[in-house]
Amino acid sequence: MIKDKARKPIYLDYSSTTPIDARVAEKMIPFITEHFGNPASRSHSFGWTAEEAVEEARDEVAKLVNADPREIVWTSGATESNNLAIKGASHFYSTKGKHILTVATEHKCVIDSFRELEREGYTATYLEPEPNGLVDLEKFKKAIRPDTVLASVMFVNNEIGVIQDIEALGNVCREQKVIFHVDAAQATGKVDIDLEKLPVDLMSFSAHKTYGPKGIGALYVRRKPRIRIEAQMHGGGHERGMRSGTLATHQIVGMGEAFRIARIEMQLENERIRKLRDKLLHGLQDMEEVYVNGDLKHRIAHNLNISFNYVEGESLIMAVKDIAVSSGSACTSASLEPSYVLRALGRSDELAHSSIRFSIGRFTTEADVDFTIQLLKEKIYKLRELSPLWDMFKDGIDISKVEWAAH
Amino acid sequence: MAYSDKVLDHYENPRNVGTLDKDDPHVGTGMVGAPACGDVMKLQIKVSDDGVIEDAKFKTYGCGSAIASSSLVTEWLKGKTLDQASEIKNSAIAEELALPPVKIHCSVLAEDAIKSAIADLKSKQGKLN
Amino acid sequence: MQKNYFDHNATTAIDKKVLGVMMPYMEMQQGNPTSQHSFGRHARTAIEEAREQVALAIHAHPSEVIFTSGGTEANNMIVHGAAIKQRKSMLVRSDIEHPCVARPMEALKHQGWKQALLNVSQDGVVTKETYKNISAENISLVSVMLANNETGAIQDMALLHDFAKEKKALSHTDAVQAFGKMDVRFDELHIDAMTLSSHKIYGPQGVGALILNKRSDIEPLIYGGGQEKNLRSGTENIAAIIGFGKACELISESMKTTSTHTLELQKILEVHLKDLGAVIFSEKVARLNNTTFFAFKDIEGSTLLTALDKKGFAIASGSACSSVNKEPSHVLLAMGIDEDLARGALRISFGKKNSVTEVKDFIEALKIELQTLKQLTAIAA
Numbered sequence: 001m002i003k004d005k006a007r008k009p010i011y012l013d014y015s016s017t018t019p020i021d022a023r024v025a026e027k028m029i030p031f032i033t034e035h036f037g038n039p040a041s042r043s044h045s046f047g048w049t050a051e052e053a054v055e056e057a058r059d060e061v062a063k064l065v066n067a068d069p070r071e072i073v074w075t076s077g078a079t080e081s082n083n084l085a086i087k088g089a090s091h092f093y094s095t096k097g098k099h100i101l102t103v104a105t106e107h108k109c110v111i112d113s114f115r116e117l118e119r120e121g122y123t124a125t126y127l128e129p130e131p132n133g134l135v136d137l138e139k140f141k142k143a144i145r146p147d148t149v150l151a152s153v154m155f156v157n158n159e160i161g162v163i164q165d166i167e168a169l170g171n172v173c174r175e176q177k178v179i180f181h182v183d184a185a186q187a188t189g190k191v192d193i194d195l196e197k198l199p200v201d202l203m204s205f206s207a208h209k210t211y212g213p214k215g216i217g218a219l220y221v222r223r224k225p226r227i228r229i230e231a232q233m234h235g236g237g238h239e240r241g242m243r244s245g246t247l248a249t250h251q252i253v254g255m256g257e258a259f260r261i262a263r264i265e266m267q268l269e270n271e272r273i274r275k276l277r278d279k280l281l282h283g284l285q286d287m288e289e290v291y292v293n294g295d296l297k298h299r300i301a302h303n304l305n306i307s308f309n310y311v312e313g314e315s316l317i318m319a320v321k322d323i324a325v326s327s328g329s330a331c332t333s334a335s336l337e338p339s340y341v342l343r344a345l346g347r348s349d350e351l352a353h354s355s356i357r358f359s360i361g362r363f364t365t366e367a368d369v370d371f372t373i374q375l376l377k378e379k380i381y382k383l384r385e386l387s388p389l390w391d392m393f394k395d396g397i398d399i400s401k402v403e404w405a406a407h
Numbered sequence: 408m409a410y411s412d413k414v415l416d417h418y419e420n421p422r423n424v425g426t427l428d429k430d431d432p433h434v435g436t437g438m439v440g441a442p443a444c445g446d447v448m449k450l451q452i453k454v455s456d457d458g459v460i461e462d463a464k465f466k467t468y469g470c471g472s473a474i475a476s477s478s479l480v481t482e483w484l485k486g487k488t489l490d491q492a493s494e495i496k497n498s499a500i501a502e503e504l505a506l507p508p509v510k511i512h513c514s515v516l517a518e519d520a521i522k523s524a525i526a527d528l529k530s531k532q533g534k535l536n
Numbered sequence: 537m538q539k540n541y542f543d544h545n546a547t548t549a550i551d552k553k554v555l556g557v558m559m560p561y562m563e564m565q566q567g568n569p570t571s572q573h574s575f576g577r578h579a580r581t582a583i584e585e586a587r588e589q590v591a592l593a594i595h596a597h598p599s600e601v602i603f604t605s606g607g608t609e610a611n612n613m614i615v616h617g618a619a620i621k622q623r624k625s626m627l628v629r630s631d632i633e634h635p636c637v638a639r640p641m642e643a644l645k646h647q648g649w650k651q652a653l654l655n656v657s658q659d660g661v662v663t664k665e666t667y668k669n670i671s672a673e674n675i676s677l678v679s680v681m682l683a684n685n686e687t688g689a690i691q692d693m694a695l696l697h698d699f700a701k702e703k704k705a706l707s708h709t710d711a712v713q714a715f716g717k718m719d720v721r722f723d724e725l726h727i728d729a730m731t732l733s734s735h736k737i738y739g740p741q742g743v744g745a746l747i748l749n750k751r752s753d754i755e756p757l758i759y760g761g762g763q764e765k766n767l768r769s770g771t772e773n774i775a776a777i778i779g780f781g782k783a784c785e786l787i788s789e790s791m792k793t794t795s796t797h798t799l800e801l802q803k804i805l806e807v808h809l810k811d812l813g814a815v816i817f818s819e820k821v822a823r824l825n826n827t828t829f830f831a832f833k834d835i836e837g838s839t840l841l842t843a844l845d846k847k848g849f850a851i852a853s854g855s856a857c858s859s860v861n862k863e864p865s866h867v868l869l870a871m872g873i874d875e876d877l878a879r880g881a882l883r884i885s886f887g888k889k890n891s892v893t894e895v896k897d898f899i900e901a902l903k904i905e906l907q908t909l910k911q912l913t914a915i916a917a
Contacts, residue, residue, distance in 0.1 A: 009574055016576075017568040017771060025562045032555055032740060037850075038547040044841075044850035046541065076605030076742070079760040079770030109760025109769055116759050208771060213562065215605060215742045215773025232757065234643050235608045235636030244636055245608030246547065246735065248742025248776065312445055314470035317572060318410075318418060324573035338445075349443040386424055386474065388449035388466040389442060404441030 010323045010368045014209075014302060014361030015158055015186060020254065021211040021362070027257040028213065031250035039247055050249040057256025061205065061218050064259040065184075065193040068223060073239045074247050077217035078185035079109040080232075081204035082152075084243065085181045085219055086113040088229030089202060090122060090150050093179060097147025098122045101140075101178070104344040105129050106154050110183055114152075131346050132295035133162040141172050150179040155187035155203075159326075159341040159357055160294030161303025163191055170199030179227060185209055185217075189262030190270065190300045195220060201227045207251070211362060212258030216251035219243075273360050274301035276369050280358060281306075283373030287380060289393070293342055293355055304358045305342075308376075310390040311383045313338070313353035319379035323372050326357045348400075350389075410471055411505035417475035422482050425464040427451040435528025437520045446473045446513065450520035452484055452492070454528060460484045460492060465520075472510040476500050476517035489525055540894045542851045544736070544887035545685050545713055545827060550779070551738040557782045558740065561775035569772050570761060579774050586781025590745055593784035594715065594732070596722040602746045602764045603777050607712040607733035608636040609757065610746035613768070614729045615640040615677060617754030618706045619649055622676035628705070629679045630654040630662050630691070631870040637679050637710055654680065660689040660818040660871045667699045675705035682730075683714035686867045686883055687818035688827025690714065697726045706752055712736055712744070716787045717795060717824045728752045734776065738888075739783030743776035790888065798826035798886040801895050805884060808899045812906060815877065817868060826886040829868075835909055837880035843908075847901045852883045 011019075020028075031053060037046030039054045055069070062069040075081045090100055102114055104126045114124045125143050129135050135153060144151070151173050156163050166182055173180035180199065185206040187193060195203065203220040207213055221227050221242065235244030281304055284290055289309035308316060313327045327339070338352035347355075358372070384390040392399055410418070427434045434453050440446040446469035453462040463481040467474045479500060484492055500506075500514035541549070561582070567575025569583055584598070591598040604610045615637060619627060627641045631653045641651050652672050654662045662680055680696045683689065693709060700707035708729040711720055716737035722730055729748045735741040748754065748767075760769030805828055806816055814830040831837065837853050844851060853865075864878035884898075 011575060013567070013571060013573065013575070016571050019564065020562050022563065028562065029555075032550050032558075033552075036547060036549045036741075038543075038735075038741075044543065044845045044852075046539070046543070046850050047546075076609065076773070077770045080605070080758050083758045083760070107760070108762070109758075112759035112769070206771075213773075213775065214771055215776050231643070233609055233612045233636075234639030235612065235634070237635070244612075244639070245606050246733075246741060248606075248735075248740065250740070251742050251773075251776070310468065312469050312473075314445070315418070315474060318471045321573065324567065324571070324575050326571060326573075349445070353445050386421060386466055387468040388438065388447055389468045391426070391466065399442060404443070404447075 009321065010371060012358045012360060012364065012368070012372065013324045013326050014364075015161070015357065015359035016326055017208050017214065018211045018361055019363065020213055021258060021261060023261060024212055024254050024257045028250040028254040031253045035249070037249070039249055053249055054247060054252050057252045060256035060260040060263075064188060064263045065195050065203070065205075065220065067195040067220055071195075071220050071223050073219045073221055073242045074252055075217045075219055075243055076215055077208070078183065078204045078206035081206075081217050081219040082107065082109045082181075082183055083113050084229065084232050085202040085204060086110065086150065086152055087117060088232055088242075089179045089181065089227065090117055091230040092228045093149045097145075097149045099125070099145050099148045101125045101127065101143050101148055101151040103127045103129055103135055103153055105133060105157055105159075105341045106152065107158055107183055107185070110152055110154070128344055133157060133160050133293075133345055134295055134298060135164055135169065137165070137168050137172065140169055144172065144176045144178060148176065148178050150181060152181040152183065154183040154185075155193070156184070156190060156300050157294065157341065158186050159339060160305045160345075161186075161300045161359075162294045163187075163298045163300060165298075166200060167198055174199045186300070188259065189266045190302060195222075202229070207255035207258055210258050210262050213251045213254040216248065216255045218255070269362060270301045273364070276360050276364055276366060277301055277304055279366070280304055280360070280369050280372060283369070284376055287377065291351060293345060293347065302360050304360075305355055306358070307342075307347065307351040307355040308380050309351060309354060310387050310393055311354045311380055312387075313355065315383060316354060316356060316379070319383060320356070320375060322375060326359075327355060413504050414471055414475040414506070417478040417504070418471040421474055421478040423464050423478065424466065426466065427453055427462065427464050432531055435524040435526075435531065437523030437525075437527060439519045439523050440469070440516050442468065445469060446516055448473065448477050448516055448520045450477060450480070450517075450524045452524050452528065454489065458488050460487050460489070470510070470513065472504065472506055472513040473516060475504050476506075476513045477520065479503060480517050480521060484521065489528070492521055493525055495521055540849045540890070540898065542849060542884045542886060542890065542898070545883065545885035546852055547735045547741065548738045548887055549889075550740055551783060551786055553786060554739055554779045554782045558775045558779040561778055569774065570763065579772070583772055583774060583777050586777045589781035589785045590732070593788045594720050594722045594730070594747065595724065596747050597750070600722070600747050600749055602748055602767050603772060603780075604744050604746055604768055605742060605773070606735070606744040607710070607731050610731040610733075610744050611636040611710055612640045613746055613757040614708045614731065614748075614754065615644070615679065616757050617767075618677035618708070618729075619644050620755040621753055622706065624674045624676040624705070626650050626652060626672045626675040627677055628652045628654065628670060628672070628675055630656055630681065632656050632660060632684055632867045633679060633681055634685060634710055634712070637681070649676070656870055658871055659821040660684060660687045660867065661821050662691055662695065664695055667695055670699070673703065675703045677706045677708055678703070679708040679710065681710040681713070682720065683711070683718065683824050684818070684867060685713045686865055686881075687829045688713070688824035688885075689818040690718065690822040690824065693725045693727060700728070706754075713824065716791060717798075717826055719791070722747050722749075734780035734783055737783050737787045740776045740779040743773055743780045745780070794888040795825045797888065798890070801886045801890055801892065802826060802828055804892060804895050805899070812903065817871070817873065817881070828884045829881060830884075831877050831880040831882065832906065833877060833880075834913065835880050835906065837882055839909065840880075840905055841882060843905045844898075844901060847905075849898050849901060852885070853881060
């Protein structure tokens with residue numbers, strides 16, 4: 001019953017979370033049933049088997065991003081990684097200064113870590129991106145101060161899928177001796193990441209955005225030059241003191257396998273996904289008053305974020321319940337605020353409200369895309385027929401000039 | 408968000424969608440809300456000479472609850488006198504549709520739309536008289 | 537070789553029924569519980585059901601259950617969260633707390649918090665007098681574990697409650713080891729916060745919970761999307777949470793039977809151990825029915841451990857987390873046990889699947905190993 005219920009809508013919300021790849025699940029299960037040891041148990045082979053698997057997985061994660069396995073620290077997910085990197089490095093290097101820099105369109109957990117540091121007495125700058133969602137290098141440079149200790153910029157934006165120029169931003173940080181953290185939760189398996197070349201000090205990863213299990217992630221902590229962080233979770237001294245807590249072996253194994261598959265298959269997969277995304281884009285652009293949010297060129301193949309003018313966002317989501325999509329980030333969609341990411345791009349509240357994020361993934365088919373285009377066309381037509389704003393637009397009234405009674 | 412069956416029904420099959428001639432002296436038009444707030448409701452009533460609402464139409468830009476609230480009041484308005492109409496309270500709308508607390512404002516907006524439409528009608532008729 | 541697993545205080549094998557409820561969440565499309573579409577809503581409902589199962593097992597209200605990535609995080613969260621929120625300068629704990637309570641308190645010292653220790657008796661328990669020795673006021677949090685992971689000694693929660701009440705401090709107990717092995721009722725303990733872990737009760741690793749009563753206000757440890765009522769951000773680990781919920785349900789059903797069973801094993805084991813001249817720690821006080829922490833005078837613990845592992849018996853020396861280092865158990869040192877004896881300490885912790893035969897086999901193996909070791913020692917001497 002669950003299967004029927006869950007399979008019916010077409011899943012186009014891969015940026016929110018991905019299903020576990022069957023190959024990943026297969027690899028995980030023996031570590032739940034047979035090799036269940038605590039990897040920290042050094043006194044018996046149950047523990048050793050678990051530890052071996054954990055280290056193998058660490059290798060796989062490191063390989064995907066061309067890092068040394070000793071630079072990978074396990075965490076419970078990207079949220080924890082981001083908290084650990086930002087608070088941990090800012091605390092450790094606080095003697096250097098108390099200014100921290102990020103971008104207004106970062107994930108909530110980055111923004112909230114910054115807010116927490118502000119409460120502790122740090123000063124934060126939240127840089128506005130350009131209307132296309134990208135960070136302007138000059139503005140970034142100017143935002144750095146002599147007392148800037150850390151900068152945090154996400155690799156790929158979760159809502160609009162734009163790819164920041166991490167190499168250029170990192171070089172600026174290197175010159176200014178600023179610790180550079182990158183949230184790569186949305187980037188793994190979608191863009192090439194080479195940490196040997198990239199001037200990045202700390203990088204956050206998540207398993208469940210790359211066909212691995214939920215509840216597991218990692219933080220890359222550079223060894224050369226060595227970056228230190230203050231632990232946020234203390235205890236048994238796991239992960240070389242940077243992150244204590246018994247590790248879930250099966251989840252780690254799952255993340256390793258998911259990242260291994262990503263490394264091998266990403267190139268072909270991205271090509272296939274790009275074709276589907278472009279098809280979806282062209283199909284939807286047939287309609288009037290449709291706006292793509294974020295730069296199309298510097299963007300992962302998987303994402304299409306698009307606003308349908310004169311249609312309200314929530315009713316749009318209701319209308320398209322046969323497809324599973326997000327309006328804004330999944331983590332904030334419980335609130336009624338329009339997406340702060342789209343607002344930071346300078347989108348009006350109305351367009352921000354009426355945006356849909358389609359994210360395509362490993363199991364999306366061409367038929368799924370065809371169905372989606374058809375559905376959207378039908379529903380947008382219906383909702384616009386219902387919309388007084390559409391009438392006004394058609395009558396040539398400029399809605400931005402109308403004086404609306406506030407309520 | 409979990410919607411009640413009634414909200415879903417009105418959303419899927421909205422009643423009385425459309426437009427009445429806003430220049431008709433028997434028609435009152437209320438437009439409330441603002442695009443920036445995520446809801447705009449346009450409610451129109453057509454009143455007979457003896458002061459009974461004989462037709463009501465709406466168009467709404469807004470969430471499912473806003474659409475359902477305005478659809479519901481068009482049903483309720485028909486056959487009512489203006490006095491009866493102005494007694495429709497948002498709480499009754501919210502109760503009928505089982506709106507969750509975060510959606511109560513949709514029913515408030517619908518009540519405002521009724522008042523606004525009646526006021527428009529009265530001001531038109533005042534001018535005529 | 538057939539493995540006899542006697543290390544259930546470190547981690548337990550997942551119950552097949554638990555795995556059964558988790559599998560669908562690992563094999564099919566699952567939503568992000570925060571998403572509004574049907575995948576997301578389905579995930580949300582499943583999490584709320586698991587929350588009820590956890591609450592039911594420990595007699596708490598579902599709204600008091602905050603899911604975390606495990607016991608370590610829950611302990612860090614209460615220590616950090618209470619300190620930051622309460623803004624009182626003092627933190628109090630027993631001197632046998634797990635490192636994930638002790639270390640976060642020590643880390644807070646750098647930020648100006650002071651720490652007072654409740655010293656345990658020779659038997660490993662905090663007594664009424666010990667509480668009286670704490671004169672400090674202005675206490676943010678007092679944390680005393682319900683049952684110790686090494687000795688299994690059970691602490692008197694009424695004393696903790698009285699102390700916290702008198703000092704107007706938040707009270708917390710780390711119930712990671714106690715839960716599933718003894719009756720734990722959050723509503724009757726009158727403690728403000730309690731830590732649970734899934735993988736000690738035949739649930740999956742990577743999930744636990746902080747039980748926090750509604751009156752208590754703490755600051756989060758991990759900020760972000762605002763999950764778990766803003767107290768613990770991060771996409772929920774659905775499969776593990778579902779598994780944890782099921783494990784809680786099963787433990788409520790089987791706790792009494794398991795407890796009676798492990799008590800029988802414990803009795804058999806300890807009679808023989810004493811026969812062989814072992815010292816059993818915390819023997820005189822209320823202890824978990826599955827845990828025996830013991831040492832032989834003049835016998836090197838790690839040698840015995842390795843030898844027994846080769847014979848197919850998985851046991852532990854002290855807690856798994858600290859078994860990396862060769863330091864003697866901090867718990868035993870706190871109890872005033874002689875350092876040499878402490879260094880040789882071994883822990884056996886039984887679980888529901890262990891059998892009398894296994895215990896008897898173990899004793900036979902132990903006898904042989906002891907004999908060998910004694911001969912070796914004699915030669916060396």
